[in-house]
Amino acid sequence: MSTSKVIHAFYNDDDVLMDAVKQVRAANHHIEEVFCPFPVHGLDKAMGLAPTRLAITAFMYGVTGLGVAIWLTYYTMIADWPQDIGGKPNFSWWLNMPAFVPILFELTIFFAAHLMVITFYMRSKIWPFKKAENPDPRTTDDHFLMEIPVDGNEEELKALLASTGAVEINVVDNH
Amino acid sequence: MSSHYEAPIREPLVLGTKSYHDITEDIARPIEGSANRNWYIAFYISLAAMLWGFGCIFYTVGTGIGVWGLNKNIGWAWDITNFVWWVGIGHAGTLISAVLLLFRQKWRMAINRSAEAMTIFAVFQAGLFPIIHMGRPWNGYWVLPIPNQFGSLWVNFNSPLLWDVFAISTYLSVSLVFWWTGLLPDFAMIRDRAVKPFQKKIYSLLSFGWSGRAKDWQRFEEVSLVLAGLATPLVLSVHTIVSMDFATSINPGWHSTIFPPYFVAGAIFSGFAMVQTLLGIMRKVTNMEDYITRLHVEYMNIVIILTGGIVAVAYASEFFIAWYTGSPYENYTYMSVGAATGPYYWAFWSLIIFNILIPQLLWFKKIRRSFIMSFIISIAINIGMWFERFDIIAIVLSKGHLPSTWWRFEPTFVDVGIFIGTIGFFFVLFLLYARTFPVIAQAEVKTILKSSGAHYKKLRDENNEH
């Protein structure tokens, strides 16, 4: 963005916001960001955001977890220090495997869940001591904020946004 | 408003004429306001109980497990009873937020936050017992898969107790993450309202700097969905594995193939009962009457009847099998004539009364929808479920294979003290939570306000938009 200014348009109703987003995009304006106090279904599509791939990562993490579990049970119980425990077949992982099913399952879940959430935090840049970036405190309460870069068409934009039912429109310097 | 259509016959889940901002206000009030007298009374009682319990724990660790009532033939009693009891209670939260999410049950939103909190606090208590019940708790870390210092002596992955270690720790950590992720937007809300700088600092720390971008919300919902998908089998697995502590053993009465499903049902049963108990208190203390409605209570009671029914059937089949085998060993399982007429008849009958008979009252709609009755019944179920575990452990161990090893168990003040202590600890945590955390997932509730809010439903009726 060459510009140094952005418009902050405030809405106080999710339905109004949805229509507004559609109109603004119809008018070929680029919507920089929308801040909402709660998830608005379909907003991402309306804004044309690409679908997230976190689910896929979760699957891969799960597979990793399963692998680790298999290795751990095999290495500790069969390879490294096999012990005759209650006559269980310590000479074959496969024969002994039924006893390991709970471990395999738990570790799969453990890896999938935790690594996915960590990925989510990283991608969305949320972690302890991270400073919040929502421009207005009301966006976590009951207001929706649409951020549009100004490209010399400030007045036109204001008019458009006002027509979409924005309750407040500020032009602020981009930082 | 068509996007928020909901069949008008459905009862509203949010009462009163609420706007998004009102919800914010309601949720933030307990945190920003100061606690009332009742809260302090409850808190100090719990704190006293907790400290007493800690005292008993230190005494045990300092002197030896001998200060408990155990003996050569009954190696577990209150310790593992309490462990299983707490784990069971810890099942409702994740179940509500995960399973009900998958089933798109909107009514979960008002209660899942507290239910999950309860889950986590309950699992804390549960986790305490496997550690302190060890003869040498200071070596407790040996149950982790790390080689010992003299060579590669590893843990025993054949042991159900080790499965527990993995199941409980996975369950606890995943529930915690699930809970916390859901909390981020609400913490952010508190953060942005906070006026006191200290409060602002704390909550901006807790909220991990949540900003509520459209993309964040997109990922947020995806993560919630996948976590729900993972947590659902997890929550079912936990009590399955706990039940294997018994099911995989060779003691008549423990060695039973129906344990896993039956324990899971029992866990949900007790978990929902505990949710009822807590919400019954909380909705009053934090004035959340508009969000935790009769409808919520009724829904939970329906789940209780269902799971309670499963448990009752399980008891019946256990009893039948014990009798039907005609084996002199099965004659003395916790569900048998031997138990009903033996020295532990009182424990047997308490179980039947509290767990089977009393919950049947919930078949009546009036009782099902009555706050006070649900509260009383939920207490009864909590007691009944404790007796279930006590019976399974103590009665079975008291009548082993060899008659020469038949013995009895009597708790000492330490056994009792530790149990009371964990209850105190649990309530301390929950009371602190109720004062500092957004007790209702406000962001989620806001999404259903238009569809299920009483006010909006009325509006729709007026300009009949259906």
Add this chain to the structure above:
Amino acid sequence: MASSKKYWQSVEELKGSSIVETLSKNEFVEEIPTDEFLGDKETLESSATSRRDFLKYVGFSTAAASLAACEGPVRKSIPYIIKPNDITVGVADWYATSMADGFDFANVLVKTREGRPILIMPNKEANGSTNARTQAAVLSLYDEQLRLKAPRKGTEAISWSTANTEIVAQLQALKESKETVVLITGTLASPSTEKVIADFTAAYPNIKHVAYDAVSASGALDAFEAFYGKRALPNYQFDKAAVIASIGADFLGDWQGGFEKSYSAGRKSENGNMSYHVQFESNYSITGANADKRVVLKPSDQVFALLNLYNAVTGANVPSKATPADATVKEVAAALVKAGSKGVVVTGLNDKNAQLIALAINDALQSIVLDTTATSNVRQGDDTAMAQVVADMKAGKVGGVITYNVDPLYTLANAADFVAGLEKVSLSVALSLQNDATANATTYALPTPHFLESWGDVQAIEGQFGLMQPTIKPLFDTRQFQDVLLQWSGSTATYYDVLKEFWNTTVLAGKSWNQALHDGFFTKKATATVRAKSVNMTSIAAALMSATKPSEFELDLFTSTALGDGKQANNPWLQELPDPLTRAAWDNYLTVSMADANAFGFDNPVQDNGAINGNYANVTVNGVTLKNIPVMVQPGQAKGSVGLALGYGRTHGLKETMQVGVNAYPFLIGGKNIQYGVTIEKAAGSHKFACTQVQKTIAGRHEILKVASLKDVLDTKLDPKHSWNKPTYVTYDHQEVEASTIDLWDDHNREVGHHFNLSIDLTSCTGCGACVVACHAENNVPVVGKHEVRVGRDMHWLRIDRYYSSEVATREEAVASGLSGGDLYEVLENAAENPTVAFQPMMCQHCNHAPCETVCPVAATSHGRQGQNQMAYNRCVGTRYCANNCPYRVRRFNWFNYANNNEFDFNMNNDYGKMVLNPDVVVRSRGVMEKCSMCIQMTQATILTAKKEGRKVAANEFETACTQACATGAMVFGDINNPEDDVAKLKEDKKAFHVLDAVGTKPNVVYQVKVVNTNNA
């Protein structure tokens, strides 16, 4: 150490020549010069010690202090400067010696480690056998609480020399004045000692030697003397017997002892010749428990039954009375006559006439079981003589009393008279091992050594000599009784010389003394040839009749398996050894029949903590009343009779915790173990018993302990697997197979190397409990005390389960008889009024598919290559899951620290007691699980010895503590991979079965079906 640079701040200082001195003074700084620092400014400034130095000092001293603090606890251990050439550290030395404490006599082997005796085992070459008390005697050696440590006069310590001179002087004086001096000893059975005494009495003709037994066999001795002209006890070779009729003789228990070996040798079903044993008794003794047929009879009826038996066998017609058991008596008489010389009658009534009748019957039968040649010397006490002594003392006719190894103040019924007598004598000396009541009542108390510290010899059986040799330097300032006598009689020889000389001249007949000392025994053909005198049976019977006074209640006094006559009452191993029948430890009690209990309202309710309580009773026997005797309802006790064990209630010198039970000796009037005219009244209060087993019956679970009749076992047409030794069958692939053969996975190969098995023959196991104590000693099993036993926390690795029969044997029968619900449980769980009893030694079964191993989260218990189920104590975190998952409940948890803990002030809490600990076995800390290890330290030692000697382990070379201690050979241990080992055959025996085979644990402990001879029944 001051810095070489010197910053001077004032001219004075520069001028001042003090610097050099200061430097030199501080060149080697000893302590921190604090005064210099705490002094005023000038001194501070002029100090040669800079701030840095000060910090150095402080740093150093702090470091030093903390280092000192880190130092571990100091262990006192002195290395051998010159190693004794027969001691190799870490290798046990075994010495053959003999035990003779006046009550128990045995040829034993003593295991010593680094010069400490730690274990006593039977000397099998000498055909010796040990009971629980013999096994435990090694701990009594270290009993610094009760042992007399130094000579004493009154209450002051006194040196041996002064004591001797004073006593000799007084003896001389008494000799001059011709006043009688009585030397009271227990049964010595020691030829050399008798010689020493003879010399002593020769030196002092006024000395009279009296043998006195706390629990005497005076009646039997007198009878034998009257019949065969020799004061000795008849010996019995029960292995030769076809029919054994015992009338109140607990010959496997407290009756002189040592018969279990020959008894069980005569009861081997495999070779067909199994004796038929009928027991008439009032108390439930372990002999009665082993009998094929047990008839309850109150003592007076036993007398009449004996007379009736005499009449029935000999056809004579001496006066008698009818008894409830006459029918049985007739059967038994017939059986005896049929058996002829292979029949034998024994009676435990301590009464000359009764014993004469028994001898007469055996004489009539020409019994070869009764051995009148190799007679027994283990009881020599003469009740009448002793009674006379006490009377004389009281009458002031006695000038002096010397006691040795007896405690009449505790064991005499009329102890008061003895005390009164002591005040009248001018000289009273107690030569005693223990600081007991008598040693405190006499003027002089002179300590004698324990038999493990002594030289000596024993002739328990005529012609069978045993040598006693020291296995450790005396722990205290003790001198042997014999040495003392020698000195008093003016001899300069030591007893050792006398002993050696005596043996070389009279015993060995030219054979080597060293060899005899090495073997610990020497056998000679017994010379005594005796012939029956004729006695008038009718008058004897009449006398017996008149002496027998049938009364509503009759008291039968006995000595318990654990404490015997009470000599070792301060021995925690014995106190904690449960009674074989009642399974009660730390107590004696009045055993009352169920019927009488109901009449009096006595019962033993089970408490919520599993322990049982009992009522109290006040018992009066002609004038003597004992208050608050705890009551135990004993199934199989004869109605109208009560039993009470002697040897308890000892207080003097005993540790507080050991002062349990009531002293029953006041009832042992005239040494008679049967007392008539007993009155009982219920007293207030409830007693806390400490029982290791609460459930009485097997509750219809007969596959746990299988019993078969001799007829079935010998019947070759019967297939045991489908009749009397039926395993659990399941259907697999539509055909019936043994449950234990079904397996989920491939099994491990167990053919390689050794694979240990233990076989236990339930027919031969008499329940004597020797193995339990042996296990205690070998494996450092802790003693936990009465309360902990009471609440079910005994630590025994090996226990002997006892099962009474119920009125209805099996569940099927009960159902058939129309019982159901609670009644069904009732009838199976409660013992019959007059039940049979079966014993089952139970220890870790070392399952090949051990449930305990599977559930341990930290793999602290796993399976060894030799078949043991092993416990890694220091890996155990103590979840107790293994114990819960053990179907045999043999795992024991350390609820507290049992060592070095004043709460458990037993042998592991004092330096003497710790000397008995086996260095090869670790003492477990609190919070860990422990259990039978199949004495892995012993099997490993055996393997290593073989390895060192470059050979294979010989057949039957492997042993465990319990198998070594087992006198009857009921327990056999060995390697099933060695076909030569007996256990390999026993495992495949048709009588072999596994307990709870249905569970599929595949145990390495195999039991042999208990066989009962019901042919004559």
